[in-house]
Amino acid sequence: MKIFLMQQTHTDIGYTDRQEKITKFHIDYIKQAIRISEKIDQGFEKFKGFVWNNESFWIIERFLESTDNQWKQRLLEAINRGHIQLTSNYLNLSDLVDIDILKKYLKKAQQFGEKHQIRIDSAISMDVNGWSYGYLDAMLEAGVKHFYTCVHNHHGLVPFNKIHMPFYWENESGEKLLVWHGDHYAEGNAADIHAKVMGEVINQDIETQAIVKTEQLERIKNYLDDYMDSMHAQGYTFDFLPLMSLGLFVDNAPPNAHVMEVVSAFNQVYEKDYQVEMIGIHDFFDYVKSLPIEIPTYKGDWNDWWSDGYMSTPQSVVDYKEALRNYRKIILLQKNGVSFDQSKIDTLEYQLIMFAEHTWGYFTSVSEPWNKMTKKLQSRKEMFAAKANELADILLDDFTESHGEILKSTGRPLHYEVINPYPNERIEMIKFYINWWDEFIIKDGYQIRNTKTDTVLDHQEIRIDENARREIRTTIVLKPYERLVLKIEPVMKRKRLVPLDPLITNDTDYDFISPYVDTQVFATSFYIETPYMKLAWSKALGIHTFFDKKIKENLIRKDSETGLFTPIYEKSEVEYQYKMRVPEMRSIRGDYGRNRKIFSTLRDYGRLINVKVYDKGPLVARVHLKYQMKGSTFTIVELTAYHNQPRLDVSLIMQKDTVWEPESIYLAMPLTTQNSNETLYIDKVGSIIRPRVDQLPYSCALFYTTQIGYALSSEKRSILVNLKDTPLLHLGSLEPGLIVYHDKKQPNVDKQYIWVMNNYWETNFATNLGGFYKFDYSIFLDQPTSDKKQLLENLKNLERQSIIFQSLNK
Structure with missing residues (x-):
């Protein structure tokens, strides 16, 4: 031999x-x-x-x-x-x-x-x-x-x-x-x-x-x-x-x-x-x-069993993903003739690929999370994402300044230039801001004018940053690479002393819908509704209805154990109160198998305990659902429904507790087109695949790293899901069990969970998940298609955002 x-x-x-x-x-x-x-x-x-x-x-x-x-x-x-x-x-x-x-x-x-x-x-x-x-x-x-x-x-x-x-x-x-x-x-x-x-x-x-x-x-x-x-x-x-x-x-x-x-x-x-x-x-x-x-x-795809550990640094992944989205804008602009400092782009690319490298930290990260080398290596790893994020912002700042941006100055006019850096026409809801020092300009009212078409646009204002700033939203159509200017014009608007609705009461948001208001758009403590969809919830079930008005179906799977967007916490407990050393912290993680569970893992489903309506206007309705969940002191699911398109934005906002034991957080996404012929597609590195179909035999069929997100498609409807900040998708049951690999027995379409974070690795990856987070996602109810390239393009379009800055241009 x-x-x-x-x-x-x-x-x-x-x-x-x-x-x-x-x-x-x-x-x-x-x-x-x-x-x-x-x-x-x-x-x-x-x-x-x-x-x-x-x-x-x-x-x-x-x-x-x-x-x-x-x-x-x-x-x-x-x-x-x-x-x-x-x-x-x-x-x-x-x-x-x-x-x-x-x-x-x-x-x-x-x-x-x-x-x-x-x-x-x-x-x-x-x-x-x-x-x-x-x-x-x-x-x-x-x-x-x-x-x-x-x-x-x-x-x-x-x-x-x-x-x-x-x-x-x-x-x-x-x-x-x-x-x-x-x-x-x-x-x-x-x-x-x-x-x-x-x-x-x-x-x-x-x-x-x-x-x-x-x-x-x-x-x-x-x-x-x-x-x-x-x-x-x-x-x-x-x-x-x-x-x-x-x-x-x-x-x-x-x-x-x-x-x-x-x-x-x-x-x-x-x-x-x-x-x-x-x-x-x-x-x-x-x-x-x-x-x-x-x-x-x-x-077929050789799906990676080790693609989950990076979610031990969820905030750095958020920074990395934002940097990557901005990098893609920069490259598209460069291909369209815009000049950038190539050395900065090269450095940005290097920082991005170094964060994507498979190693996260020091080998004592679990056994001695306080070890100075553990902390040092983790900060170095996170620095790749932070540096990439900074460089992408700097490059876009260089671009906007060279294209007429007015930096902060006294008397800066409220002109906002919008640039579509993408090679396709887009209908986009854009956001720009009025700061408190400019309040005097618009104190008596204002309107938004598209200076290119000389038309006044519908807009909606949302207060952000402790209500100190106004976030202005408006919807525009942008041709490929188009540039246009929006202008805020002060307009004297008399404030009504009596509401237009004769039946308005202080508790309208909670238990009453007046017949004198728009009956297509509601935001209440019990449901949110637009011309395209209706989401309803209860304390017992969470979000139990995601009704698609076009196909007249509830888009939540009937076999789901929990409501849509329910946050879920898992933890494997270790008794360590009186111990001087805790080798179990590492050994229990070694017991985690390929299915990332052990028999003793405890699971807590978030319980819906309160609801508050934050915004109702001509463009969007926004509602906060407050959950009580172990492992977290503060958990909010924010829903933003669009009036003029079949889109829903979702944010998970939380204060995560610091826990040494192995733990995970998921967000339930039991979506379906309610068609027996539906197919699940996942956008991966350089490809879009059908999980559990387009794979090598016996490769991982439990979780997948997406680039942009995934899509469910059938003859009825395509559901696009953009995993903007946490790209890890878990398929199938969360229960511990035998290994889940591609053996033609696993269904292509299964229950979906966004795997928000975990710290179960016994070495190398970060242990402390504690802190404040906000993770964003988007769902779009699209036309049915089985064309993978079209689905991928639609997914890309869902996460794309134009460039907006205050400009000298009129």
């Missing part, structure tokens, strides 16, 4: 040390690998046969920007000698990553390879447990031909229910990528095929020596025997086996060429049973392709 050993470093931007320190480590690892190559080239026999597989091109990029030309030349020479092989993947990423940024960064390796005539056509990704179907397209577009994956099956599983399985991953266009879907990225270390090295400082250098004992060689043999028994049990028939390994048994590990001494000693003793050979990633795939074996082809 041939054992192909591939040494690499698993790149975690965090986890083992500060993010900036890890950058220095990886730069030095390349230098170490270069020195090893030069030693081998000079005849150092102990290291002969060693190959370093550079795991991510991010490492090379950091090396190139921090070294001189001499080091760069030495790197190229080491690559040409075959001792270092470069790979195409930029980083180990979560499904938060933007598709356009992903494509740009994946092409960096291709561009470097073409410039220096170096082969870089294989990608490696470790630890994460899945990659969006759009990731496949991005890799193919970047010249990647081979993809080696090493999933971590602690909180996830492998597709096909098999490890070490080659397959061709085919996209919708019929292009294919050869994948070797392997085992854990440190399996070679688990087998003890690594070198224990002692070092001594001599003449300002470290002289190293490997310790190789007979007992280690015996352990390797026994491990490989057991490993191959398990592989044969799953039907493995090849006479070779690849194993990934690390130079040290830790993430962010350096190269360790002394492993060749272990390999040589082992081969001498057990050559009749095994021959271990170090190999480069490109050479390994060449070997696989040279074999006369049948390799199956599969299509």
Whole structure:
């Protein structure tokens, strides 16, 4: 049996040390690998046969920007000698990553390879447990031909229910990528095929020596025997086996060429049973392709089991998502001829992709959440999102200032320029603001004029910021890339001394609808109604009715255990009141399986306890529903219904308690078009898929990271749901149970829950969810369509917002 050993470093931007320190480590690892190559080239026999597989091109990029030309030349020479092989993947990423940024960064390796005539056509990704179907397209577009994956099956599983399985991953266009879907990225270390090295400082250098004992060689043999028994049990028939390994048994590990001494000693003793050979990633795939074996082809999304942990930092995800929406505006403007500072855009993209990288913090994040390194690494991670958010705002500020924005000044006229940065016509309700220092201008009344059409627009005013500012809303139609100016004009309006409605009373909002008012639009303590929909609720059931007036159906699933938009809290309790150490805080999280539940998990459904009507006007009606829920001191669900379109905006506002135990918060979304032929679509990185249909066999079918949101579509209606701030969608029951994966038994359409936040990971991810939050969502009742591209475009249009600023233009 041939054992192909591939040494690499698993790149975690965090986890083992500060993010900036890890950058220095990886730069030095390349230098170490270069020195090893030069030693081998000079005849150092102990290291002969060693190959370093550079795991991510991010490492090379950091090396190139921090070294001189001499080091760069030495790197190229080491690559040409075959001792270092470069790979195409930029980083180990979560499904938060933007598709356009992903494509740009994946092409960096291709561009470097073409410039220096170096082969870089294989990608490696470790630890994460899945990659969006759009990731496949991005890799193919970047010249990647081979993809080696090493999933971590602690909180996830492998597709096909098999490890070490080659397959061709085919996209919708019929292009294919050869994948070797392997085992854990440190399996070679688990087998003890690594070198224990002692070092001594001599003449300002470290002289190293490997310790190789007979007992280690015996352990390797026994491990490989057991490993191959398990592989044969799953039907493995090849006479070779690849194993990934690390130079040290830790993430962010350096190269360790002394492993060749272990390999040589082992081969001498057990050559009749095994021959271990170090190999480069490109050479390994060449070997696989040279074999006369049948390799199956599969299509579909490889949904990531590890895509939920980022919701341990929900506020940073909110900041990231806002930055990403603004980034997309900036890129569209740039494509339409607007000039931006490219260096700022480059930095913005880098901050975005670094936040999307799969590592969140220090390994003590659960066991010692007070640890200063824990706090430091978390703040560094959150800084990527904060910096991206800041840069996106700065770039848009640069744009608005260069296009006539009046910055705060005495006598600034109330002219508001609106720019549609999108390539499609839009009907949009826009918002702009009158501050308290301008109150004197409009104290006797005002109107909104569209200066382009010279028409007065209907508007509605909502008081915000402790009622100190006026948020003005109006609806306009914008052509692609159109610019227009809205002007606030003071108008003398006599205030009525007696209401127009002769029957008005102080409690109209609560128990009486007058026959003399608009009978199409109501906002009461018991329901909210527009020409398109009606939502009704009760203390016992929460929101029990979401009535679509067009198709005359209640859009809430009949099998829902709770009302629409009900907040739900889960917690697994640990008794720790008198303990000095609480190892259970970590161990209970280790018990969480692939379904993110344990039998003892407690669940609390929010109970509706009060309602208040905040706004009723010509454009929107707004109601606050107050819930009582464990884990939260203050919980509000805000509903904003539009009078002139079938749209509902939803906000979850809460003060979350600080809890050390593992917990989650969900928002119930049991939506349906009430048609047996309805289909669920999810917008993922670079693709829109039907969950539990367009997936690799036995991939995760429980939760999904969306880019914009999801859609339910049937012959009756399409329901579009924009997950603006919390992009994680959970499908199916919240009860603990057997693993939920794609095995053709799970229905495509299931109960939906927005997974708002969680802290169940036992390492690395943040633990403290406490604080104040506001998360926004939108629902739109659209025309029926089964066209995925049209659904995606409609979803994009739901979250898009034009650019508005006070302007010199008239």
